[in-house]
Amino acid sequence: MRDLRVNKTGLAAVFAMLVMAPSFGAIRFADDEDDKDKQAEGGKEGEEDEDADEWFALLNAEVHTGTGSILRGASILAKNGRIEEIGYDLHVPDDAEVLDAGGMRAYPGLVAISSSGLFGGTSDLENTVDPYGRSMVLALASGITTAVQGNQAGKLKRGEVTDVVASSEVFVSLTYSKGDPRGKRTLREKFDAAAEYIRAYRQWEKDVKKDKELKAPKKPSDSATLKVLRGEVRAKFRANERTDLLEIARLATRYGFRPVIEGCAEGWTVADELGRAGAYAIVTPRSRRTKDEKLTHDAGSSIENAAILHRAGVQVAIVPGTTRIDLGGIVGRDIIHLPIEAGFAVRGGLPESAAFAAITIVPARMMGLSHRIGTLEVGKDCDLIVADGDVLHYQTFVQWAVVDGKIVYDKADELFFAHIRPRPESALAPETKVDAGETAVEEPAEAAGDPDDSED
Amino acid sequence: MMLTTLILAAAAPAATAVPTPKGDLLAIRVRRAETIANGTYEHAVILVEDGKIVTIGEDLPIERGIPILDLPDTWVVMPGLVNAYTRLGMTSQGYNDSKPGVLASTELWPGTSYEAALENGVTTLGQYPAGNGIPGQAVAVQPIGATKAEMTLADNVYLKIILRATGSSKKMIKDGFKEADKFLEKERKNRxxxxxxxxxxxxxxxxxxxxxxxxxxxxxxxxxxxxxxxxxxxxxxxxxxxxxxxxxxxxxxxxEYVPLVPDAEAQAFLDLRAKTLRALVSISSAAQYEHLLDAIGDEEFDWDLRVGLTRNSDIFHVKDKIGASGRRVVVEPTLTLHPGTMRQRNLPAEFARAGAKIVLIPRSDSSTAYGSWLRNVGEIVAAGLDRDVALRALTQEPADLLGLGERFGSLEAGKDANLIFLNGDPFEPGTKVEAVMIGGKFEYGEVNL
Structure with missing residues (x-):
């Protein structure tokens, strides 16, 4: 475990994900215009040539990569905002910005699959983001480094307004509910048209080689369903009721796409069906839904929902009940308590690793951004948090947040939480060699990082 | 208040033994003069001729026959104040889109409203056009004169741009330069x-x-x-x-080839690029500064900042960036609070320390604001702003912003004799402007010889 180096293998994993994630149930076309992944990569490479490289090094951390491995006392080296190496005894360039984690835990930055107000702007993120806003600081303090606002995914880059948007179209929102039979029929028709077009297009691709005059089939009027079937964007449904969930699962199976189901409160009653349909679920473990007592089948909410869905193979993401920063009412239910909400899923039986994945890699996958964020792997964006304990524990504070290899939050520097359990000195200062004898040197406390952590 | 008066009436030169070369000579003897350019002069003598400062120094001997204005011991003379950012005497109506060709000079209307400025020591004003977006270009005026022409010192002194963190606002700047590009392309083809x-x-x-x-x-x-x-x-x-x-x-x-003439809108941006026109960009938050940089991109032109200081301004986040760029920052002399706290911040001082050039303006265009302008500056000086920086921020810096730094802003030989006479230290409470001289003539107050 100690000597595990993740660079090569990590890269391989990223590639594997790049290849696998989009191809799952997706039909890709030769004329696909916006290959976002490639564009993003090309852009980054161009930058490297221009300026001197910017290095960032996180030293002496217990690195929870999010891929299953925990590397104690390891370091992470990032170049131009991307993770270059994870391991031990790394060579750190002189001009690197160095952060000594003092043995505290490093996690991938959290991903909020739904939020509002964190960027301080409007739906036009790129042009309206407030990179100095209070909401952004609070969100970073809660560990969030990427968040979906409206239908855009943005990174919480403090002090920067460029390259904030990570995805400009996260979902295609669809409705498919028994309350609206006509709407259901219309949606099916749209899917039919899209599927037919795709079939015709494939045929045309073959035929056009022989007969160059042949015209391409006409695109259907609804582009949303076409995008879904092509695997460009995932379809998101908002549904809680068992019947609706089943219907969505059937629809998805029939047309061959993986649905994202937001809410999914009664998902535990039809978990197998949802699992077989390859569904993603966005759940709020603490939400309550009463059962209609007339019903004979299972219904209503369950604290075990996330756990049961997970066991059935549904990829579960977690959001708190309120997706903005809420300064009224009872504390602890808004977006800045994202990890705590995940903790409640653990209470309901979800394995801790799955609960953590539910606020990192799973939402990243839903958005098609798993090649950039969600875990700590070589080649991915250097978005990480350093926490003084288990990130899902209510007592834990995020001490530092790093986005794209830049420190964007330091608990000791912000007015919000600096005074609560101030960071131990030893965590601040790396072990320094002091002349023995003269002055009594305080022991650099080993356990200073997480005194309350019982999990280790 | 007692005036030690010497000297003769305007006709004096003719009567003197040594004939003076050009008639209009006047020597001003004052206990203290704030020169701005060379610090404070004690026992200063300022020689004024034909509306210009001929020479200034400490304890200079004065030739016989030159009328001498001896000022009371407590008095201070300093260059006339320059308010580079005002709409004094103008309405608040304006456009809300990009109109870089609009000139504030067209709205100029000589009137009594300028008296408030004059009485409080303002000798030069930069008047900007009203509106949002890119409302147009400012004009430099003096608060005296019965006609527009008499008032106007220079037109097209800066292009005002208001930047907000919105797509449309950012687009205005980009589009402005695009228009300029389009014109150049057209011109090239025509050629x-x-x-x-x-x-x-x-x-x-x-x-x-x-x-x-x-x-x-x-x-x-x-x-x-x-x-x-x-x-x-x-x-x-x-x-x-x-x-x-x-x-x-x-x-x-x-x-012979006749080049095309760009329209006023394109011309403004061509001028920006050619650096014959500078821009004054108005922002009010740190985020807007970042968006401004994003909107400007690689374009190179001279620009300064106008930062409206609100009670909870968060502009301090970018003070170091602004300071490092060495730009001018036009602010009002006011203390703000750190957001979410009752901790006071002296942002003008912070900007100055970070390396920015400060331009201080009255808190508003009301006569009371002009009346308390110097006192307000005194308050932020007391709270930590460097005194010399503050003096500069009232005179030379705004004059430079208006492109008139060669004529106004300091007491130096060769500059216009725009002087103000204060009955005490400019930043002490209770100090009053006793008299104002513009171009060698007393335009307000009387100082008897």
Missing amino acids: EKWEKAQEKKKKKKKKSSSKKDKDKDDEKKDDEEKGDEEKGDDDEKKDDEKKKGDDEKKAEDDD
Whole structure:
């Protein structure tokens, strides 16, 4: 475990994900215009040539990569905002910005699959983001480094307004509910048209080689369903009721796409069906839904929902009940308590690793951004948090947040939480060699990082 | 208040033993003068002639016959205040989109409203056009004069841009430069067309002429093609060409190329690029500064900042960035609070310490604000702003912003004699402006000889 180096293998994993994630149930076309992944990569490479490289090094951390491995006392080296190496005894360039984690835990930055107000702007993120806003600081303090606002995914880059948007179209929102039979029929028709077009297009691709005059089939009027079937964007449904969930699962199976189901409160009653349909679920473990007592089948909410869905193979993401920063009412239910909400899923039986994945890699996958964020792997964006304990524990504070290899939050520097359990000195200062004898040197406390952590 | 008065009336020079060269000489003797350029002079003597400062120094001997204005011991003389950012005497109506060609000078209306400024020591004003977006260009005026022409010191002094963190606001700046590009492209094509036509003509005419001449022409054409796209260059080229034309063939003189004239909107942005016009960009938060940089991108032009200080301004986040750029920052002398706290921040002082050049303006355009302007500055000086920086921020810096730094802003030989006479230290509470001199003439208050 100690000597595990993740660079090569990590890269391989990223590639594997790049290849696998989009191809799952997706039909890709030769004329696909916006290959976002490639564009993003090309852009980054161009930058490297221009300026001197910017290095960032996180030293002496217990690195929870999010891929299953925990590397104690390891370091992470990032170049131009991307993770270059994870391991031990790394060579750190002189001009690197160095952060000594003092043995505290490093996690991938959290991903909020739904939020509002964190960027301080409007739906036009790129042009309206407030990179100095209070909401952004609070969100970073809660560990969030990427968040979906409206239908855009943005990174919480403090002090920067460029390259904030990570995805400009996260979902295609669809409705498919028994309350609206006509709407259901219309949606099916749209899917039919899209599927037919795709079939015709494939045929045309073959035929056009022989007969160059042949015209391409006409695109259907609804582009949303076409995008879904092509695997460009995932379809998101908002549904809680068992019947609706089943219907969505059937629809998805029939047309061959993986649905994202937001809410999914009664998902535990039809978990197998949802699992077989390859569904993603966005759940709020603490939400309550009463059962209609007339019903004979299972219904209503369950604290075990996330756990049961997970066991059935549904990829579960977690959001708190309120997706903005809420300064009224009872504390602890808004977006800045994202990890705590995940903790409640653990209470309901979800394995801790799955609960953590539910606020990192799973939402990243839903958005098609798993090649950039969600875990700590070589080649991915250097978005990480350093926490003084288990990130899902209510007592834990995020001490530092790093986005794209830049420190964007330091608990000791912000007015919000600096005074609560101030960071131990030893965590601040790396072990320094002091002349023995003269002055009594305080022991650099080993356990200073997480005194309350019982999990280790 | 007692005035120690010496000296004679305006007719005096004629009566003196030593005839003075140009009539209008006046020596001002004051206990203390804030020169701005060279710090504080004790026992200063300022020699004024024909509206200009001829010389200034400490304890200078004064030639006999020159009328001397001896000021009371407590008095201080300093250059007239410059308020580079005001709409004094103007309405608040304006456009809400991009109108870079609009001139504030068109709204100028000489009237009594300028008295408040004058009485409080303001001798130069920069008046900007109202509105949002890009409302237009500012004009520099003096608070005296019965007509627009008498008031106006310089037009087109800066282009006002208001930037907000919205897509449309950012687009205005980008679009402005795009318009300029479009014009240049049009101009280039027009020129090419003209050149081709010219070539045809020559060929026709030159069927008989020698080969040597033709080679020369080709050379000339090459030169032209190398020419930059900038309008200034074009003009030069045109001149060159004209000369050549004169030398070589007089017949073609009338076929001279006439460059297109850009519209006012494109012209403003062409001027920005050519750095004959500067921009004053108004922002109010740190985020807007970042968006401004994003909107400007790689464009290079001179710009300064106007930062409206609100109670909870978060502009301190970018003070170091702004400071490092060495730009001017136009702010009001006011203390703000750190957001979410009751902790006071002295942002003007923070900007100055970070390396920015500060321009201080009254808190508003009301006569009370003008009345308390110096006192307000005194407050932030007491709270930590460097005194010399504060003095500069009231005089030389705003004068430079208006492009009039050579004429106003300090007490130096050769500059206009725009002086204000205070009955005490400018930043002490209770100090009053006793008299104001513009161009060597007392325009407000009387100081008897």
